[in-house]
Amino acid sequence: MIKIKRASDCSESEITPETIYQQRRKFMKASSVWGTGLLLGGWGTYLNASVDVSSYKKSVITLDDKLTDFKDASRYNNFYEFGTGKDDPVKNAQEFNTDNWTVNISGECEKQGDFPLEALLEGVDIEERVYRLRCVEAWSMVIPWLGVPLAEVLKQFSPTSKAKYVAFKTLFDPERMPGQKRSVLDWPYVEGLRIDEAMHPLSLLAVGMYGKTLPNQNGAPIRLVMPWKYGFKSIKSIVSIEFTEKQPPTTWSLSNPREYGFYSNVNPNVDHPRWSQARERRIGEFFKRDTLMFNGYADEVASLYAGMDLTKYI
Numbered sequence: 001m002i003k004i005k006r007a008s009d010c011s012e013s014e015i016t017p018e019t020i021y022q023q024r025r026k027f028m029k030a031s032s033v034w035g036t037g038l039l040l041g042g043w044g045t046y047l048n049a050s051v052d053v054s055s056y057k058k059s060v061i062t063l064d065d066k067l068t069d070f071k072d073a074s075r076y077n078n079f080y081e082f083g084t085g086k087d088d089p090v091k092n093a094q095e096f097n098t099d100n101w102t103v104n105i106s107g108e109c110e111k112q113g114d115f116p117l118e119a120l121l122e123g124v125d126i127e128e129r130v131y132r133l134r135c136v137e138a139w140s141m142v143i144p145w146l147g148v149p150l151a152e153v154l155k156q157f158s159p160t161s162k163a164k165y166v167a168f169k170t171l172f173d174p175e176r177m178p179g180q181k182r183s184v185l186d187w188p189y190v191e192g193l194r195i196d197e198a199m200h201p202l203s204l205l206a207v208g209m210y211g212k213t214l215p216n217q218n219g220a221p222i223r224l225v226m227p228w229k230y231g232f233k234s235i236k237s238i239v240s241i242e243f244t245e246k247q248p249p250t251t252w253s254l255s256n257p258r259e260y261g262f263y264s265n266v267n268p269n270v271d272h273p274r275w276s277q278a279r280e281r282r283i284g285e286f287f288k289r290d291t292l293m294f295n296g297y298a299d300e301v302a303s304l305y306a307g308m309d310l311t312k313y314i
């Protein structure tokens with residue numbers, strides 16, 4: 001279902017040079033898809049200065065599925081730090097300043113401390129990967145992310161043999177994230193992965209999408225993307241990564257353990273207590289489509305869960 005190219009298969013021409021990128025930007029600015037419908041002052045509001053994504057390896061992993069329109073992917077969001085309505089993040093996140101972003105690395109690893117985003121990404125090539133995103137609310141999108149394999153970033157910090165899990169935290173700053181002034185969730189938003197899930201080659205740290213820097217409402221300047229898990233595992237605006245020995249708490253299972261588990265793998269055979277997970281609405285399509293086991297990534301990830309009862313480990 002997914003096409004995987006090895007990095008070595010990527011020819012020079014697939015690495016987007018600055019000039020082509022600039023031209024493409026001009027083109028996108030002029031074209032109606034990108035030019036119309038921007039609520040808040042147009043193109044500039046979607047740019048974010050902190051991560052340079054001007055060159056990347058194109059389509060290292062891709063799909064045949066049609067891409068979701070950028071305007072849907074950047075205007076229909078879940079990011080409760082900026083409000084609980086689908087169009088709240090795009091409205092409320094535009095002033096969010098992500099300059100001088102640092103990520104704290106701690107726990108069971110040899111190298112710890114506060115690292116500027118640029119240091120975290122140094123020496124790791126940014127690549128484009130087209131992934132399905134399946135929200136637990138039964139809608140889905142197909143998004144071309146720009147990012148780096150999570151494993152390559154994590155390895156730089158030399159996790160010890162006690163590192164069995166990885167815990168992530170979103171920024172907590174109610175002045176900058178107005179949704180945090182209300183206690184809809186236990187802030188800061190936290191997420192976690194088992195270490196083998198985190199080290200899986202499909203696990204991505206995204207810094208961009210659709211050839212550009214990540215819009216604030218999509219989790220700037222750096223967010224997780226776990227394509228075979230429900231969308232809420234893909235934590236946004238990460239400020240902390242901790243290697244732990246014990247399974248870390250996660251926001252949605254703290255808020256409702258009966259409805260949301262730690263693993264949260266996409267599974268059409270296990271319904272949410274309040275709705276079916278068998279089908280989904282692909283944003284931009286009229287008819288519902290079948291949800292795929294592990295969101296279509298079973299060949300790649302099923303072995304991670306061999307021997308586990310997936311009706312119990314939700």
Ligand SMILES: Nc1nc2c(c(=O)[nH]1)N[C@H]1C(S)=C(S)[C@@H](COP(=O)(O)O)O[C@H]1N2
Nearest residue numbers: 077078079080135170189231232234235236
């Ligand atoms: N910090 C944080 N991360 C988050 C969320 C959130 O509310 N806060 N929402 C999650 C949910 S439910 C989904 S479906 C995806 C949505 O990502 P997108 O807006 O880029 O499509 O982000 C996830 N990451």
Ligand SMILES: [Mo]
Nearest residue numbers: 135136231232
């Ligand atoms: Mo979601």
